[in-house]
Amino acid sequence: MKADAGTGNVSLRVATFVADARLDDLPANVRHEAKRSLLNFFGCALAGSHDADIAHLFKVTTALSGPAAATVIGRAQRVDLLTAAFLNAASANVFDFDDTHIPTIIHPTAPVAPALLALAETRRVSGAELLLAFVLGVDVTCRLGNALHPAHYRRGWHITSTCGVFGAAVAAAKLIGIDAGRIVWALGGAAAQASGLVETLGSTAKSIGVGNSARNGLFAALAADAGATGPLLPIEGQRGFAAVTGEQPNLAELITGLGERWEILNNTYKPYPCGVVLNSVIDGCLALREGHALAADRIARVVVSGHPLLGERTDRAGIKSGREAQVSAQHAAAVALLRGAADLAQFSDAAVRDPAVSALRGRVTVERDAAIPVEAADVRIELMDGQEFQIRIPHGRGSLQRPLSDREIEDKVRALARHGGFKADVSPLIDAIWSIERADDVAAIVRLTAAAE
Amino acid sequence: MKADAGTGNVSLRVATFVADARLDDLPANVRHEAKRSLLNFFGCALAGSHDADIAHLFKVTTALSGPAAATVIGRAQRVDLLTAAFLNAASANVFDFDDTHIPTIIHPTAPVAPALLALAETRRVSGAELLLAFVLGVDVTCRLGNALHPAHYRRGWHITSTCGVFGAAVAAAKLIGIDAGRIVWALGGAAAQASGLVETLGSTAKSIGVGNSARNGLFAALAADAGATGPLLPIEGQRGFAAVTGEQPNLAELITGLGERWEILNNTYKPYPCGVVLNSVIDGCLALREGHALAADRIARVVVSGHPLLGERTDRAGIKSGREAQVSAQHAAAVALLRGAADLAQFSDAAVRDPAVSALRGRVTVERDAAIPVEAADVRIELMDGQEFQIRIPHGRGSLQRPLSDREIEDKVRALARHGGFKADVSPLIDAIWSIERADDVAAIVRLTAAAE
Numbered sequence: 001m002k003a004d005a006g007t008g009n010v011s012l013r014v015a016t017f018v019a020d021a022r023l024d025d026l027p028a029n030v031r032h033e034a035k036r037s038l039l040n041f042f043g044c045a046l047a048g049s050h051d052a053d054i055a056h057l058f059k060v061t062t063a064l065s066g067p068a069a070a071t072v073i074g075r076a077q078r079v080d081l082l083t084a085a086f087l088n089a090a091s092a093n094v095f096d097f098d099d100t101h102i103p104t105i106i107h108p109t110a111p112v113a114p115a116l117l118a119l120a121e122t123r124r125v126s127g128a129e130l131l132l133a134f135v136l137g138v139d140v141t142c143r144l145g146n147a148l149h150p151a152h153y154r155r156g157w158h159i160t161s162t163c164g165v166f167g168a169a170v171a172a173a174k175l176i177g178i179d180a181g182r183i184v185w186a187l188g189g190a191a192a193q194a195s196g197l198v199e200t201l202g203s204t205a206k207s208i209g210v211g212n213s214a215r216n217g218l219f220a221a222l223a224a225d226a227g228a229t230g231p232l233l234p235i236e237g238q239r240g241f242a243a244v245t246g247e248q249p250n251l252a253e254l255i256t257g258l259g260e261r262w263e264i265l266n267n268t269y270k271p272y273p274c275g276v277v278l279n280s281v282i283d284g285c286l287a288l289r290e291g292h293a294l295a296a297d298r299i300a301r302v303v304v305s306g307h308p309l310l311g312e313r314t315d316r317a318g319i320k321s322g323r324e325a326q327v328s329a330q331h332a333a334a335v336a337l338l339r340g341a342a343d344l345a346q347f348s349d350a351a352v353r354d355p356a357v358s359a360l361r362g363r364v365t366v367e368r369d370a371a372i373p374v375e376a377a378d379v380r381i382e383l384m385d386g387q388e389f390q391i392r393i394p395h396g397r398g399s400l401q402r403p404l405s406d407r408e409i410e411d412k413v414r415a416l417a418r419h420g421g422f423k424a425d426v427s428p429l430i431d432a433i434w435s436i437e438r439a440d441d442v443a444a445i446v447r448l449t450a451a452a453e
Numbered sequence: 454m455k456a457d458a459g460t461g462n463v464s465l466r467v468a469t470f471v472a473d474a475r476l477d478d479l480p481a482n483v484r485h486e487a488k489r490s491l492l493n494f495f496g497c498a499l500a501g502s503h504d505a506d507i508a509h510l511f512k513v514t515t516a517l518s519g520p521a522a523a524t525v526i527g528r529a530q531r532v533d534l535l536t537a538a539f540l541n542a543a544s545a546n547v548f549d550f551d552d553t554h555i556p557t558i559i560h561p562t563a564p565v566a567p568a569l570l571a572l573a574e575t576r577r578v579s580g581a582e583l584l585l586a587f588v589l590g591v592d593v594t595c596r597l598g599n600a601l602h603p604a605h606y607r608r609g610w611h612i613t614s615t616c617g618v619f620g621a622a623v624a625a626a627k628l629i630g631i632d633a634g635r636i637v638w639a640l641g642g643a644a645a646q647a648s649g650l651v652e653t654l655g656s657t658a659k660s661i662g663v664g665n666s667a668r669n670g671l672f673a674a675l676a677a678d679a680g681a682t683g684p685l686l687p688i689e690g691q692r693g694f695a696a697v698t699g700e701q702p703n704l705a706e707l708i709t710g711l712g713e714r715w716e717i718l719n720n721t722y723k724p725y726p727c728g729v730v731l732n733s734v735i736d737g738c739l740a741l742r743e744g745h746a747l748a749a750d751r752i753a754r755v756v757v758s759g760h761p762l763l764g765e766r767t768d769r770a771g772i773k774s775g776r777e778a779q780v781s782a783q784h785a786a787a788v789a790l791l792r793g794a795a796d797l798a799q800f801s802d803a804a805v806r807d808p809a810v811s812a813l814r815g816r817v818t819v820e821r822d823a824a825i826p827v828e829a830a831d832v833r834i835e836l837m838d839g840q841e842f843q844i845r846i847p848h849g850r851g852s853l854q855r856p857l858s859d860r861e862i863e864d865k866v867r868a869l870a871r872h873g874g875f876k877a878d879v880s881p882l883i884d885a886i887w888s889i890e891r892a893d894d895v896a897a898i899v900r901l902t903a904a905a906e
Contacts, residue, residue, distance in 0.1 A: 056681040060672070064519040064533045080517045156692030161645075188653060192614075192662040195648035197684075199692040200641060204681035208673070209645040219513070220661070228509040228657035231650075239609030239652040 007251035011235045014140060015183035017258045018170045023132045023437070030262045031437065034135050036409055037099050039433045040269045041109040042073065042449055043413030044098040047344060047420040048091035049074025053204040057090055057211065070118040073449040074420050081118035082215050085168075088114035089214035090207040093160065095344065096326060097273040097416070101138075102266050102400055104145035104159060105276065109267075111164025111213035112137035115172045118218060120442035125175055127439030135264055137171025142263035143254045144235070144242075151247035153198065161196025161209040162245060166235075168217020169224075176225050188230015189220025191241045202323050269404045269412070271397045272342040274326040277310050277374070279396025281329055284379035285336035288389050296338040296360050298383045304329050305367040305378040315366040322348045333379070334360040344419045375399055423452060460704035464688045467593060468636035470711045471623045476585045476890075483715045484890065487588050489862055490552050492886045493722045494562040495526065495902055496866030497551040500797060500873040501544035502527025506657040510543055510664065523571040526902040527873050534571035535668050538621075541567035542667035543660040546613065548797065549779060550726040550869070554591075555719050555853055557598035557612060558729070562720075564617025564666035565590035568625045571671060573895035578628055580892030588717055590624025595716035596707045597688070597695075604700035606651065614649025614662040615698060619688075621670020622677075629678050641683015642673025644694045655776050722862055724851045725795040727779040730763050730827070732849025734782055737832030738789035741842050749791040749813055751836045757782050758820040758831040768819040775801045786832070787813040797872045828852055876905060 026034075048054055049072065058075070061083045068077075070084035073091060078084075092098050093110040101108050116133055119125060144163040145152075153159045169190040173183045193216040196209030224230070235241050235254070242249040272282050281304050288294060304310075306329075316328040325331040325347045334357050335346035351357055372378060373394070380390040395401040404412070410430050417426045429448040432439065439445060479487075501507055502525065511528070519533030526541050545551050546563040554561050569586055572578060597616040598605075606612045622643040626636045646669040649662030677683070688694050688707070695702040725735050734757050741747060757763075759782075767782040778784040778800045787810050788799035804810055825831060826847070833843040848854040857865070863883050870879045882901040885892065892898060 053681065056679045057676060060675050060679045060681070064535055066517040066519045066533070080519070082517055156697035158645075185656075185658070188656060188658040189661050191650050192653045192658040193648050193665060195646050197644050197687075197692060197694065197697055199684045199687060199690040199694075199697075200645045201684075203638075203641060203683045204676065205638070205641040205645040205683040205687070208642050208676065208681065212646060212669075216665075222513050223510060223657065223661065226509045226513045228506065228513070228661065230656045230658040231652045231654075234650075234652060234658070237652040239650055241650065241652075244609035244650055244652075 007236060010251050010254045011184050011187050011233055012180065013255050015180040015187065018136050018174050018183055019180040021132060021136055023128045025259055026135055030135060030264060031131060033264045033267060034131055035433050035436060037109045037264060037267055038113060039409050039413055039430060040099050041092050041113050042429060043416035045073040045088050045092040046422045046449065047416035048094040050420055051094045053094055053207050054091050056204055057207060058087060061086060070121045071446045071450045074422055074451055076451045076453045081122055082219055084118040085114040085218045086211035086215035090211035093210045094207050095273045097270055100268050100276050101142045101263060102268055104142060104149045106142055106145045106163060107160045108138040108141045110210055111168045111217060112141060112171050114214040115168040115218035116175055117446045119172055119175050121446055125442045127436035127442055129175060130442045131436055133171045133174040136174055137167040138264045139262060140170045141167030146253035147242060147249045147251055148246040152245055156198045157245055158196035158198050158209055161213040162194045164213035165190045165194050165217040168214050169220040172218045172221035173224065176221055178225050182224045185224035185228060185230040186221045188234040189223050189228060190217055191234035194241055268398055268400055269409055271404060273344050273347050274332055275314055277313055278329060278332045279398055280377035280393040281379060282332050282336045282342045283396050284377055284391045284393045285333050286340065288379060288381055288391055289337050289340055292389050294337065299363060299381060300384045301382040302333050302364040303367055303380045304333055304364060305369050305372060307372050307374040308368040308370055309374050311366050311368040319352055322352055325352050329366045330361040330364040333364045343415060460689060463704050463707045464637050464640050464686055466708050468633040471589050471627050471636055472633040474585060474589055476581045478712055479588055483588060483717060484584060486717045486720060487584055488886050488889060490562045490717065490720055491566060492862050492866055492883060493552050494545050494566050495882060496869035498526040498541050498545040499875045499902065500869035501547040503873055504547045506547055506660050507544050509657055510660060511540060514539060523574045524899045524903045527875055527904055529904045529906045534575055535672055537571040538567040538671045539664035539668035543664035546663045547660050548726045550723055553721050553723065553729050554595045554716060555721055557595060557602045559595055559598045559616060560613045561591040561594045563663055564670060565594060565620045565624050567667040568621040568671035569628055570899045572625055572628050574899055578895045580889035580895055582628060583895045584889055586624045586627040589627055590620040591717045592715060593623045594620030599706040600695060600702045600704055601699040605698055609651045610698055611649035611651050611662055614666040615647045617666035618643045618647050618670040621667050622673040625671045625674035626677065629674055631678050635677045638677035638681060638683040639674045641687040642676050642681060643670055644687035647694055721851055721853055722857045724857060726797050726800050727785055728767055730766055731782060731785045732851050733830035733846040734832060735785050735789045735795045736849050737830055737844045737846045738786050739793065741832060741834055741844055742790050742793055745842055747790060752816060752834055753837045754835040755786050755817040756820055756833040757786055757817060758822050758825060760825050760827040761821040761823055762827050764819050764821040772805055775805055778805050782819045783814040783817040786817045796868060
């Protein structure tokens, strides 16, 4: 792709924007959304930190860790800052319960925040500095995603990892305070390391990709600070990241309205730990269950109807693991109707094996209807006695139209911390995030997430 | 891409081959070529270990290194095994003076050998075990390259890095001794991390990519050993590595003649530290200079003619750095004619700035002639007095047709060690590699490459 007048030098223009940005440039709603993203992130990482996938990676990386300078969220052991970035990103994303940038389905906080939190434990970083760098990292991640979506993911790139490494790099570079020229080098280091395949979803390899997006973005920034050069056009060059991993990328998305339009305002938080398209399905099942006092053994059949994308992503009957359950409409409907809940416990291996859940799953079918908007779902229930109930959910909870309230996010954090076996009270962490602009030293906040020895 | 009868389950078939392979399966010429590759590698890494790019990366990584278990070639400081793999791969490749697999132009030893050498310092590994794992890693790297070439590199993938991580992963997995199922997981970890862009060539970011191919391949194997899962079809899956980074990949290349045809026999070693297409050009200039006792100030004009690829890759007159000189036919011809040499010193920043070299460079032109084979070159020299000399070099030194002799590789290693400022005698290292099958403990060999404190 040739640089043209419109999108020439997007790397340098993004780098200059990042270098020049100040906290005062951020509107109040942007700052507030950043805090909501961070809170949601900490909850997810606390829950994920003891997952089996993460435990494998914890074992390998801690044995090779350098100076114990940084916190592993939910753990007592301290590690070097690259290892902390890796593990905290992997933990936050392992259940796919972290935030979702609606236009691209990127999970933007997992790559970006861990790079910054690790840095904040090795140099003094104020809450205001962290908040600014975080918003910038999310903005670059999601703008790059916008430029490449939808061809990039469709081809098989795990867009959270591939784009996240760039956001982590610029965010870390901002905290380190390097100039725009070196931020372009950091983007080059990110381009050299950008990776992650959709094929890996459902396995630990997915978490390696997400962990690396934070680790390698941070590494790219540290290397650029030390003098490691990169190409002049890492994103927009003829063989740069956009041309190589995209199809007719729209590079204008990277720079149009920089500082005016903030992508973090398109960020959302899941009420349920599963594919975001299932939110409306679960809401519908919970509403029918509550409204009609349904007992599962009276249910003859459940029909879930949605946009064809719902079927493509989640029509999955014969599942064997909690990971698969996260993308199974049959399972989501079954646990919501049977147990009146759709939390992490309902998407565990044990829940999948439960004979009652399994039996009800077998009575759920998924129908595809292009007339139903992608964010909506219809649920119809036929009882043994011939009665039928039906509901249309236009927008699921946790969508941009029905965002979780601040209080609901707090409740989610508390539930996730409990799920992860975190013993300490998370109220000080929640309070610290809401007031992070006034914090002198972010390290003190990060340490609130460490487990007791 | 659908798996079919011919190429279904290539990942598992490759993994099973690796798991079952024994040193006795390797013909004598394969073993000998492996030793030549390793020797050439050590020379390149000794020379590269103090390059400025590597120094930047050394500074960042050593500050964050874990337990000091492994040797950094050419350095006194010891680091953790992932960091050693990273730095040794980057050092070996930084000058692009390392080996070249002719069908793909992959540099296969840089990603594979460092992963194995690092492992050999943390568990007892015999020379026979190392040799076998190394050959297997090179085979997988190059077969994967064959499957994707030429579309993969043309699209912008730095094929040494992107394919090398798979070779490093299986080679490390072989040394660790995990079963075929877990080797598939290691391939999945490699797939999650495969990265590297052609756009980064000429900058430190290229070395980050190559360093990561060794580091991340080793990490994938260690993670798989610890239980980290991967997808079932990391290479051949619908959104696996081949489909995502290739165009109509030929997966049969991965499995056809496994154990019968060994890709390491297509490996070559450069006599000169520059683009491989320049070998014939330099040979021609050196031959004319020697045959006619040419003094540079008598030369009016030099015409280098070659296949259009020569012009495309190396017609580069206005260069400013040693890195650029490595891909400049003008510079290569000028130093060969003026100084009668084409070693690392001739491709330094200082040589580029030398007024005499610069003046002669200005009198060199590159002509494209599709009738000349890609491995050949014509050099014609016109003197001030009207005399003309001409030579055709059908195959450059270091090609498959005119391979460097064992003695020439030894001499190259000695020269490279001197260039890197390595104080110790390299004869024990050279002897140890030629007899590596009889070594009880590879760690003792690796330590011969450490600098004195």
